[in-house]
Amino acid sequence: MTFKEENDKLYLDILDRYFFEFWRGKKTSDYKRPLELNLSPYCSLKCKYCYINKFRSKLFPPNAKNALLLKNTEILLRWLIKNNFNVGEIEIFSGDSFTASQIDELYGMVFDYAKIYNIDVVVPINPAFVLEDEKVKTYLKWREIFLKNDLKMHFSLSMDGKYADIARPFTNENVTYTDDFYKRVAELAPLFEFGFHPMIAPENIHVWKENIKWYVDFVQKALEINEERALNSIYLLEVRNPNWTKKRLLYLASFTFYLTKFTFAIYNHNPDLYMNDFIKKEKGVNYYSSVISTVGRGFTCSIQEFITVRVADLAIVPCHRTAWPGFESANLEVKDNQIVNIKPINPWIHLAVLSGRNDNAPFCSHCPINSLCTGFCLGTNLEYNKQPFIPVPNVCRMEFTKYKSIAKSFKMLGIWDVYESFMKKDDCYYNNKKLQQMKYLLEGNNDL
Amino acid sequence: MFKTQVLILYVSDICNLNCSYCIWPKEKEVMISKNKHIREFIENGRYFENIRKNVDTSYIKQLDLWGGEPTMNFDIFIPALKKHLNMFSSLETLSFSTNISKHFTLSNIIKFIEKFAPYYKLDIQLSLDGPPFINDEDRLGSSSKEISENIFEFSKFLQNFKYNNNVHTDIKSTISARSMHKLADESNLYDYFSFFDSCWDKCQTPFAMSFVFPGDYSQENGFEYAKITNNLLYKWPKKGIKFKHIRIPYEDQNVLHIARTLEAIMRFKRRIYSGEFIATSVCSVGDRRIAIDVDGNFRICHGVFFFYDELKSQHDMYMNYLKHNVIATSKMDKLRLLHNSVGIHNNVEFRIAYHQALATELVLSGQISRIYLKNKALLNMLAFVTSRHHCISDNITYTGDMMLIDASYLKLLGNGAFELISKYLGSKYDI
Numbered sequence: 001m002t003f004k005e006e007n008d009k010l011y012l013d014i015l016d017r018y019f020f021e022f023w024r025g026k027k028t029s030d031y032k033r034p035l036e037l038n039l040s041p042y043c044s045l046k047c048k049y050c051y052i053n054k055f056r057s058k059l060f061p062p063n064a065k066n067a068l069l070l071k072n073t074e075i076l077l078r079w080l081i082k083n084n085f086n087v088g089e090i091e092i093f094s095g096d097s098f099t100a101s102q103i104d105e106l107y108g109m110v111f112d113y114a115k116i117y118n119i120d121v122v123v124p125i126n127p128a129f130v131l132e133d134e135k136v137k138t139y140l141k142w143r144e145i146f147l148k149n150d151l152k153m154h155f156s157l158s159m160d161g162k163y164a165d166i167a168r169p170f171t172n173e174n175v176t177y178t179d180d181f182y183k184r185v186a187e188l189a190p191l192f193e194f195g196f197h198p199m200i201a202p203e204n205i206h207v208w209k210e211n212i213k214w215y216v217d218f219v220q221k222a223l224e225i226n227e228e229r230a231l232n233s234i235y236l237l238e239v240r241n242p243n244w245t246k247k248r249l250l251y252l253a254s255f256t257f258y259l260t261k262f263t264f265a266i267y268n269h270n271p272d273l274y275m276n277d278f279i280k281k282e283k284g285v286n287y288y289s290s291v292i293s294t295v296g297r298g299f300t301c302s303i304q305e306f307i308t309v310r311v312a313d314l315a316i317v318p319c320h321r322t323a324w325p326g327f328e329s330a331n332l333e334v335k336d337n338q339i340v341n342i343k344p345i346n347p348w349i350h351l352a353v354l355s356g357r358n359d360n361a362p363f364c365s366h367c368p369i370n371s372l373c374t375g376f377c378l379g380t381n382l383e384y385n386k387q388p389f390i391p392v393p394n395v396c397r398m399e400f401t402k403y404k405s406i407a408k409s410f411k412m413l414g415i416w417d418v419y420e421s422f423m424k425k426d427d428c429y430y431n432n433k434k435l436q437q438m439k440y441l442l443e444g445n446n447d448l
Numbered sequence: 449m450f451k452t453q454v455l456i457l458y459v460s461d462i463c464n465l466n467c468s469y470c471i472w473p474k475e476k477e478v479m480i481s482k483n484k485h486i487r488e489f490i491e492n493g494r495y496f497e498n499i500r501k502n503v504d505t506s507y508i509k510q511l512d513l514w515g516g517e518p519t520m521n522f523d524i525f526i527p528a529l530k531k532h533l534n535m536f537s538s539l540e541t542l543s544f545s546t547n548i549s550k551h552f553t554l555s556n557i558i559k560f561i562e563k564f565a566p567y568y569k570l571d572i573q574l575s576l577d578g579p580p581f582i583n584d585e586d587r588l589g590s591s592s593k594e595i596s597e598n599i600f601e602f603s604k605f606l607q608n609f610k611y612n613n614n615v616h617t618d619i620k621s622t623i624s625a626r627s628m629h630k631l632a633d634e635s636n637l638y639d640y641f642s643f644f645d646s647c648w649d650k651c652q653t654p655f656a657m658s659f660v661f662p663g664d665y666s667q668e669n670g671f672e673y674a675k676i677t678n679n680l681l682y683k684w685p686k687k688g689i690k691f692k693h694i695r696i697p698y699e700d701q702n703v704l705h706i707a708r709t710l711e712a713i714m715r716f717k718r719r720i721y722s723g724e725f726i727a728t729s730v731c732s733v734g735d736r737r738i739a740i741d742v743d744g745n746f747r748i749c750h751g752v753f754f755f756y757d758e759l760k761s762q763h764d765m766y767m768n769y770l771k772h773n774v775i776a777t778s779k780m781d782k783l784r785l786l787h788n789s790v791g792i793h794n795n796v797e798f799r800i801a802y803h804q805a806l807a808t809e810l811v812l813s814g815q816i817s818r819i820y821l822k823n824k825a826l827l828n829m830l831a832f833v834t835s836r837h838h839c840i841s842d843n844i845t846y847t848g849d850m851m852l853i854d855a856s857y858l859k860l861l862g863n864g865a866f867e868l869i870s871k872y873l874g875s876k877y878d879i
Contacts, residue, residue: 003625003664003856006815010855013813326848348847348854355805361798362791362851385784386773389798389851390791 321379674864734793751841
């Protein structure tokens with residue numbers, strides 16, 4: 001075999017071992033190896049922090065139009081069926097450029113596949129669709145169909161909240177967020193059983209104190225649940241972009257103190273309850289979880305679980321945010337509307353992504369908070385450092401601020417002692433390391 | 449103002465040879481127009497102006513001159529450097545590598561030495577791959593005979609040159625996948641060493657055997673390198689094969705590199721992940737060296753001088769985007785480049801993990817020895833050695849990422865050679 005043939009074989013073997021053997025049912029594991037369909041680059045929102053807004057032309061081929069996306073989705077799903085690949089779960093990752101009839105067509109195809117293998121479908125979605133009754137009806141129709149067939153269809157709602165949505169203007173400048181808009185989202189929330197994942201961004205951090213109050217109240221009323229359950233229905237995510245300026249970091253510090261105070265009050269100022277129920281059991285709105293728990297993956301996002309296919313050109317890419325030119329690991333070659341071959345392009349990045357860890361990367365390996373840190377986003381690194389495995393310093397500052405503020409707020413509110421004994425209870429390497437790093441943040445001379 | 453001890457300059461975009469293993473693009477029109485631009489900036493002094501604007505020149509101890517073939521533009525570079533020498537107040541050393549393949553190249557080298565050797569140390573690397581069956585088939589456009597004659601003439605010149613103590617030269621032989629195949633034959637390997645042994649007789653210049661990296665080595669090349677290693681480390685010493693000047697067992701680039709790593713492990717075993725030892729061992733990117741082109745852009749090293757916008761034909765897949773990875777124009781971008789360089793230089797853990805994974809995948813794919821699945825210590829050692837021995841510009845050219853090597857080097861070492869070298873060095877260093 002030539003060097004090139006050997007490399008091609010190597011990557012096909014890797015795909016086989018990491019994904020296809022699980023999809024064929026030859027191997028099993030505790031976690032899924034889902035497929036992410038990376039569909040349209042176009043959206044009805046133009047979020048200020050959105051990477052696609054800034055790098056659309058790098059991430060998608062120019063012909064990524066709806067008709068082609070639907071055609072390629074069909075080709076891809078047919079190929080999965082032909083190979084008897086059960087991908088376990090499909091995530092439909094997209095802007096919302098599709099019309100109601102196109103949504104109908106897309107979900108029809110996905111349903112036909114999901115029915116054969118009895119799999120779940122996850123749909124991260126922005127709330128703009130609530131303004132279009134046809135789209136609402138179509139989504140609800142498919143949700144019903146999935147449910148009737150004992151299949152799950154999860155809608156994860158990307159809505160930042162009444163105050164924080166200032167960072168997410170509509171593409172159509174004539175459309176604005178109104179009380180009626182949120183009222184409509186609230187009406188639909190129980191029907192869709194939304195999960196909520198608002199973003200804490202540099203562009204909206206200054207309003208997040210009001211926003212978290214509003215959000216919990218909103219979820220409480222929309223789903224008619226108590227405050228504690230409403231709080232725990234929210235999954236906070238920090239935007240790991242480099243525009244965390246010093247001023248914005250001070251807002252983040254202030255918000256973190258507020259959030260600890262706010263959530264501690266919901267748990268009746270009871271440190272034991274707060275630590276065991278809120279942070280351990282409920283994962284602390286995803287904001288506090290890593291002060292006690294460790295993610296069982298090398299990178300903290302789901303990049304190592306998924307296989308992502310950019311549908312426009314049927315390229316296998318590391319993830320939706322790292323799908324830059326040169327980073328495609330393979331192309332699914334099509335002939336007569338059928339996938340006939342997997343052509344490896346750049347397998348090395350994919351292997352590094354599958355085998356890498358946040359905490360052994362440059363700078364991270366010697367970082368004093370590397371066991372607490374949420375970890376870098378490979379996409380952000382690529383966009384600003386032009387190197388996916390080296391963190392952007394401002395993102396590091398953001399992580400530092402967040403965890404320092406958490407440590408100080410624990411101390412200030414009387415949670416620290418419980419936290420310390422909680423970590424000492426299970427005397428293991430990771431707990432000791434996390435505790436030591438929290439102590440460093442609390443006591444060290446390390447202000448911003 | 450950026451401080452660096454070693455500054456790498458790009459003094460020529462053209463080369464009179466067309467070596468088969470050279471990854472630099474060979475689009476003649478582009479090379480000529482680019483070289484015209486370089487000559488213009490050297491002649492009118494703007495190259496030096498751009499250096500002054502971007503780098504603290506009082507800090508520079510060494511200038512490395514690269515191309516193309518750097519001597520091709522020495523007619524204008526020598527007077528220009530002479531004119532601007534004052535700005536390099538701490539300068540101690542000048543270095544370049546040349547193919548010394550034609551007589552005009554030799555004349556240019558001698559002119560350079562006459563001008564600068566009285567004041568500075570000169571490090572000159574002479575490229576000669578070996579006897580005709582190695583050199584002439586890889587270094588297209590040159591002949592082993594002519595290069596040897598030029599080297600002998602050069603040696604004679606140095607013997608009579610007043611400041612010859614300031615001039616250090618060595619011969620570098622580069623082995624490609626093709627020549628690896630030839631050297632796997634024992635009689636060819638013998639001819640190869642005999643050739644350099646007789647060279648020594650005439651020029652007293654040491655030679656080093658090095659390898660094209662990453663080099664597109666297949667598993668077959670790995671088996672061939674194992675045969676070469678076996679001959680050099682075990683078979684020939686047993687047979688009593690000797691040369692007049694070259695010592696057998698001959699320690700080639702890999703053996704020396706692995707020996708250095710093993711030695712370092714022994715010496716610094718408690719400090720493996722700290723201090724200087726974490727750094728990459730063969731590449732000084734991020735440590736004390738930066739490259740600057742005539743326009744004042746920083747490049748991560750000399751290996752990426754050939755990335756430029758007009759590039760169309762070679763490695764198109766990566767270049768369009770990735771060339772911007774390793775070139776910096778604005779001040780912020782230069783900071784980014786230095787940030788990445790330092791990050792990569794001071795980290796080995798990420799690369800070790802990647803190399804462990806890659807080596808494991810290669811075993812499972814049947815491309816390197818299965819011993820690495822059974823013997824984890826050997827796998828870790830292999831990953832450790834290869835992760836310290838990498839070339840950033842080759843990495844980015846082949847894998848699109850500065851930190852990731854392709855499978856080539858692991859296949860070269862992982863099919864017998866590394867086991868033989870480890871065993872040999874293990875007994876030598878009492879490990």
